[in-house]
Amino acid sequence: MNNALSTQKLQSNAKQPIKVEAVETPLLTTLQDPPSSSIFGQYKRLVIEKMLSDIESGMDLSSACQLNIDFNDAMLIYQNALKLIIHENGSSNYKFVSQKRQQISSHPIITPTPLHYHQEVALANLCFDNIEKLCQSKAGKRELAEFVQIFYEKTIPSKPEIRFPFKETKQFYGYLETALKILPSEYWRINICKYTPTTVIDEVTGEKSFTMPIDKKETGHAIKKFNEKFADFKGEIIQKPIYSGFSLSMIRPNDKGKPTKKQPNSVMIKHIVHWLLIMGWEKN
Numbered sequence: 001m002n003n004a005l006s007t008q009k010l011q012s013n014a015k016q017p018i019k020v021e022a023v024e025t026p027l028l029t030t031l032q033d034p035p036s037s038s039i040f041g042q043y044k045r046l047v048i049e050k051m052l053s054d055i056e057s058g059m060d061l062s063s064a065c066q067l068n069i070d071f072n073d074a075m076l077i078y079q080n081a082l083k084l085i086i087h088e089n090g091s092s093n094y095k096f097v098s099q100k101r102q103q104i105s106s107h108p109i110i111t112p113t114p115l116h117y118h119q120e121v122a123l124a125n126l127c128f129d130n131i132e133k134l135c136q137s138k139a140g141k142r143e144l145a146e147f148v149q150i151f152y153e154k155t156i157p158s159k160p161e162i163r164f165p166f167k168e169t170k171q172f173y174g175y176l177e178t179a180l181k182i183l184p185s186e187y188w189r190i191n192i193c194k195y196t197p198t199t200v201i202d203e204v205t206g207e208k209s210f211t212m213p214i215d216k217k218e219t220g221h222a223i224k225k226f227n228e229k230f231a232d233f234k235g236e237i238i239q240k241p242i243y244s245g246f247s248l249s250m251i252r253p254n255d256k257g258k259p260t261k262k263q264p265n266s267v268m269i270k271h272i273v274h275w276l277l278i279m280g281w282e283k284n
Contacts, residue, residue: 039128048077048278051064052064055110056109056111084278085109096277097110113270126183128272130183131182134181148276150162162247165245172248179248180230187251188233188250189237189249190233190236190237191246191247192239194218195212195241195244198213223237249265
């Protein structure tokens with residue numbers, strides 16, 4: 001992962017964050033009691049969010065954490081959050097925080113983008129619950145670390161999907177297997193399409209234009225292979241010439257919590273991965 005995202009353990013004498021060779025959970029371990037969460041350790045997500053929000057409003061770190069979070073833990077959480085929105089050269093990183101979000105002080109925005117719809121909040125809570133279950137094993141922790149790294153590397157601020165060329169089919173399948181453990185398949189949309197950009201010259205005017213005809217044979221073959229691999233997939237599979245390969249996006253829930261196929265969305269998944277990175281879930 002990008003060196004700008006290097007995450008320290010929340011105590012200097014603790015084990016290092018997640019590695020593929022030896023997976024360890026980056027828990028907040030300042031308190032002596034057993035951690036309540038594999039993601040947030042001893043602290044509640046809302047408590048951490050309030051601290052980061054107070055810093056955004058101009059409060060200093062020691063005042064923002066007060067008695068709710070150990071200062072050393074607070075410092076490392078804050079450093080993680082800051083590194084995610086500012087590149088090493090000092091320029092802004094808009095992978096997780098949109099350029100449209102307005103600062104309320106001289107401090108940049110560091111909290112994950114809020115989820116405004118009650119259905120998305122409920123679905124996000126389900127995802128966090130499923131992540132907790134996934135983290136009960138070392139294999140699950142390894143899966144999560146891989147998922148977070150791939151999402152970070154491939155997410156594009158202007159696109160609602162994660163894209164994989166056909167040469168990365170194996171990686172896409174692995175990524176999707178983890179995604180389906182986090183969020184039920186009916187909330188995922190997959191665009192599978194093979195096309196070749198083609199130049200067309202008008203015989204009358206001589207003007208050039210570009211088309212992207214779908215290779216129906218290759219596209220059909222890729223969809224068939226996918227259906228064989230994921231026979232129980234209940235989401236939407238489409239074939240549009242927006243990208244030659246696999247494009248994975250989330251289907252936003254409607255006011256009843258059911259998938260709404262007309263509303264592609266990446267805000268909720270980005271919100272969850274942003275939290276995971278703040279809390280140290282990355283592969284070094």
